[in-house]
Amino acid sequence: MTTPIEKLSNLNGWRFSVAPMMDWTDRQCRAFHRTLSRRARLYTEMVTTGAVLHGDRERLLGFDASEHPVAVQLGGSDPGDLAAAARIAADFGYAEINLNVGCPSDRVQEGRFGACLMREPSLVGDCVAAMKAAVSVPVTVKCRLGVDEQDIEVALDAVAEAAVAAGVDGLVVHARKAWLKGLSPRENRDVPPLDYGRVARLKAARPELPIAVNGGIADIPAAKARLAEVDGVMMGRAAYTDPALLLAVDPELFGEPAPVADAFAAVEALEPVIAEGLARGLRLHAYTRHMLGLFNGRPGARAFRRHLATAGMAPDAGLGTLREAVARVSRERAPAQAA
Known part of the structure; x- marks a missing residue:
């Protein structure tokens, strides 16, 4: 039987990925990033279930096969809608369906999804279970350590436990809390302190669960340091603002030549x-x-x-x-x- 780690590893990019970033990781960005690394997993911007179910699907989900391995990130909290959206995304050919449990924006909070789902681990489990029943590709969750006054030891364990019970194939943890009140989404990327140790403790407690860490990883040496503790790293702003560093991903992290010289x-x-x-x-x-x-x-x-x-x-x-x-x-x- 294929283990979750083998299932994700066989899809070619779990060890290193470029984070889903609103207004940035569109298909033109992904085409560019793919010229710099064959192996990095690329993610779409977050797409809400409502947009997938009722919007222009080709515009929202269309991508070129050359972008693979590429995953879609969905935003939503209704298990039925997420299952339907996941099925549509899988039919488009995405290699992974990722549930957003980390975005702290006001719009996302009003829709009762994103980071506020850290307060509802059982609902996260229901969402994962519904998507798992709908598709055969891996279903993963991207979450925070916790939100607001939550104890990060308790909050992260609760979400992980619910997701694992539902059959999740992997967890990406942004190693910061999110403050839903008083901080903007931009501030939430910097102000709450990073705690890589908390993610490492989760991995030690759940060695069978593929876990990637996100947040504050600025270069390939930093990525290597984190890979000593977890299965994968997800790089966000550094990969976007200094994209040439992606040229080092294939040789340094996968032992393969970069796709281009420079x-x-x-x-x-x-x-x-x-x-x-x-x-x-x-x-x-x-x-x-x-x-x-x-x-x-x-x-x-x-x-x-x-x-x-x-x-x-x-x-x-x-x-x-x-x-x-x-x-x-x-x-x-x-x-x-x-x-």
Whole structure:
């Protein structure tokens, strides 16, 4: 019988993933990140069950097979709706269905999902069970240590226990509490202190449960440090703002060559994808807004960003505009302050 860890490991990316991030990890971002790593697991932005059930599914869920391994993150708290949405997402070909139990935004709280579900572990279990019954792909949960005044020892154990009882295939833990009152979602990414030790204790108590840690992981050495304690790491803002670090994921974490030699080659590899998108009516900015940090640390990086922020915004901007921006960057490395 395949264990949960084997089931997720066989899908090629549980060891390292790029976090689902609202307004950032759309399909253009994922296409770009895939040029930098073959092995990293990529996630969609959170998609609510209501949007999946009643919205434009192709726009919300459509992706290219080249993005694999790619997972969808769902937001919701009604088990029936989550089961239906999970079934639709699985039919689109996603390799994993992830339930959001970590987002602290007011909109999410009003909908009784996201981080506020940390207070309702039995409901989390019901949601996981419903999705597990609906699909054959792995079902995972991304959660916090707890919310507000909860004891993180009790809160995290309760959610983990309910999810495991429901058959969850893995747990991603953002190693911070979320404060639902008094802090904005942005502040919730920094102000509550990180507690990697709490996640490590959960893993020690549940060795059979695949556990990945998220929050504050800034580079590949930091990822390696966390992998000494858990099964996977999920990197968020660092991977987005300094995407060239993804070039180290395959060689450093999987023992395989990077898909391209450097950041310049990554742009070249993305050009056919951008050309196809432009032909479908997308603007260049839909891609290049995710690439602004690609040349951090090289002379000309600021000029690259400036050109894309000006000429790259024009309705008729195309591959020539992108090449003009890249031409402003030196191929010689320099200290970060020279960017």
